[in-house]
Amino acid sequence: MELGLASSRGPAGPSLAVAGRRPRPSLSPPLPCPLSLQIQTRGYSMPTLHHKAHTTVGCQASVAAKYMETPDIVDLDWENLGFGLVDTDFMYMAKCGTDGNFSSGEIVPFGPIALSPSAGVLNYGQGLFEGLKAYRKTDGSVLLFRPEENAIRMKNGSDRMCMPAPTVEQFVDAVKQTVLANKRWVPPTGKGSLYIRPLLIGSGAILGLAPAPEYTFLIYVSPVGNYFKEGLAPINLIIEDNFHRAAPGGTGGVKTIGNYASVLKAQRTAKDKGYSDVLYLDAVHNKYLEEVSSCNIFVVKV
Structure with a gap:
């Protein structure tokens, strides 16, 4: 997938190649064990x-x-x-x-x-x-x-x-x-x-x-279906350099519910500007790629 990256303080930058309710079923005796997937x-x-x-x-x-x-x-x-x-x-x-x-x-x-x-x-x-x-x-x-x-x-x-x-x-x-x-x-x-x-x-x-x-x-x-409305097509991410996704010593390394509400403000601003989501930088140096609001990011050097 190719992501168009842009700074939150400027226009789009270069691209990087990166890796209704329905009726319930009819009632019957309980489903027997064993179940297998x-x-x-x-x-x-x-x-x-x-x-x-x-x-x-x-x-x-x-x-x-x-x-x-x-x-x-x-x-x-x-x-x-x-x-x-x-x-x-x-x-x-x-x-x-x-x-x-x-x-x-x-x-x-x-x-x-x-x-x-x-x-x-x-x-x-x-x-x-x-x-x-x-x-x-x-x-x-x-x-x-x-x-x-x-x-x-x-x-x-x-x-x-x-x-x-x-x-x-x-x-x-x-x-x-x-x-x-x-x-x-x-x-x-x-x-x-x-x-x-x-x-x-x-x-x-x-x-x-x-x-x-x-x-x-x-x-x-x-x-x-697909998470992003673009489907499998390239998406545009905006780099956020004011807010941070995680910080050393915090809970960024675990999937706790409190990690997610804090990204909504930056995400809404990004979508209002036409971007798909936000790409966050690290909280210490504010220059290394960290992750996206809803997923990880992998960068492949070509």
């Missing part, structure tokens, strides 16, 4: 990069709302999907108290959740999120890409934010449960993907500044 394993060389292995994770989520797995695909305008929230059928929820152990979790209908006004996530921003995708193959099966890496990142972030985290096995199993419960929302091959959003939040009530007494791990999904 293909999971792309980690690979750092070409031979292993294309290897796909089945994982055998036991069912650990109870089914609060009875549903059936159906081969049908929801009738959406897949050609113009875009990247926006589409309410799906089900989500996953698990709770954790002061003992640090998460409940087995359950699949429940997608919808609002109840939180105390004094919940830790609302008052002190004690929360993390992840983002990964599921893809439909030509044979109709569904593929996940390295969900264990997202689980590991959430565990690393939870330590920084003084939160308990589900085990890697619990995380991967919960992702599989949620995707299979919403399989009819996975776009047809080549038409997009099912975006998966795991959340870990301090849901317990707390007044003083301290870790919350209870935590909720939940996952919801939404079918999506």
Whole structure:
């Protein structure tokens, strides 16, 4: 992808080559175990990069709302999907108290959740999120890409934010449960993907500044197209030299929810000027490329 880069104080500079709600399915007896998805394993060389292995994770989520797995695909305008929230059928929820152990979790209908006004996530921003995708193959099966890496990142972030985290096995199993419960929302091959959003939040009530007494791990999904409206075409980024994305000693190295609201002002200004997003510089020297508001950036010297 080629990005047109520009300083926030001047015109565009040289280019760099850089790497509606639908009806719910009919009710029927609970979906039987075991559930299986293909999971792309980690690979750092070409031979292993294309290897796909089945994982055998036991069912650990109870089914609060009875549903059936159906081969049908929801009738959406897949050609113009875009990247926006589409309410799906089900989500996953698990709770954790002061003992640090998460409940087995359950699949429940997608919808609002109840939180105390004094919940830790609302008052002190004690929360993390992840983002990964599921893809439909030509044979109709569904593929996940390295969900264990997202689980590991959430565990690393939870330590920084003084939160308990589900085990890697619990995380991967919960992702599989949620995707299979919403399989009819996975776009047809080549038409997009099912975006998966795991959340870990301090849901317990707390007044003083301290870790919350209870935590909720939940996952919801939404079918999506390309993130940028340009699709796979080149995008234009503006270099921001007044605001910074992260600072040494801060939380820029973990995916905490508080890292994102702070970029909205610069991002809105950039979009008002016709740019796709903002490219931030480092907070120490204010000259080294750091990252974009919503993603990393890789620069290839040619």
